[in-house]
Amino acid sequence: MSYMDIANIATDMQQAKDVNKQQLWGLKSMLDNQSNVVQQLLGEVSNTNNNPPNTGEKLNVKA
16 A cells, blocks of 8 residues: 555545534534424414414303
8 A cells, every 4th residue: 555545545534524524514503403493383382372362252251
């Protein structure tokens, strides 16, 4: 194995490492976005439970 072969292998390994790093950052970004969407949905569900929509129906509540 020549020095050139070793240099080429080292370059290939560095490039593969960089690609993996980019893929991990992309995955992290996607998961962060999904987490934000889930948090928004949970907030909407919580708000809906606390404040049901006005359907126009009157509730017969006797004190």
